[in-house]
Amino acid sequence: NAGVTQTPKFRVLKTGQSMTLLCAQDMNHEYMYWYRQDPGMGLRLIHYSVGEGTTAKGEVPDGYNVSRLKKQNFLLGLESAAPSQTSVYFCASRRASSVYEQYFGPGTRLTVT
């Protein structure tokens, strides 16, 4: 039982390049989330999904797109990376029947130069 995994762990992009971050969970959770963490800012919600094929915007969605084609996977895309998107990205998931606990992945450290 791996929990929540994220790929890749580190990435350096040049401004304007695109990439996709992959989040996978093996707990059969319905809800999945993407956050970004910046120093002194805490975690801010980018997008989330309450089920396969559905996504919604969070607090800071601009510049990102997401897709949830399979229940266990949640992809975060950057179409044209900007230095302001340099951050640590965390994925999380939880059961629909429980508001209680989100389970977090280990994070992806992204640097955009």
Add this chain to the structure above:
Amino acid sequence: AQSVTQLGSHVSVSEGALVLLRCNYSSSVPPYLFWYVQYPNQGLQLLLKYTSAATLVKGINGFEAEFKKSETSFHLTKPSAHMSDAAEYFCAVSGSSGYSTLTFGKGTMLLVSP
């Protein structure tokens, strides 16, 4: 709308001293409240949660927190700090409905000196 304020971006204590990390929340609906801990280069781990049952909540590693509605607070305490408690701590609030999302505070870094 909901928000969380954590007082103090850094808190320093000596090993064996009381740990007190402050969290105040704002919520238009009855809140669920959480404390998460993040060790260096790791994801977040749930310490404890308040979900409208007992107002004094006990969590892992000897931490506890008390929900005080009149003060809109959910402060985290531990009677005796250990070196291994050094980490960043995040308070978070959500509503109680199924679609509720978490809103995090900006975090408090706990430093423990020998």
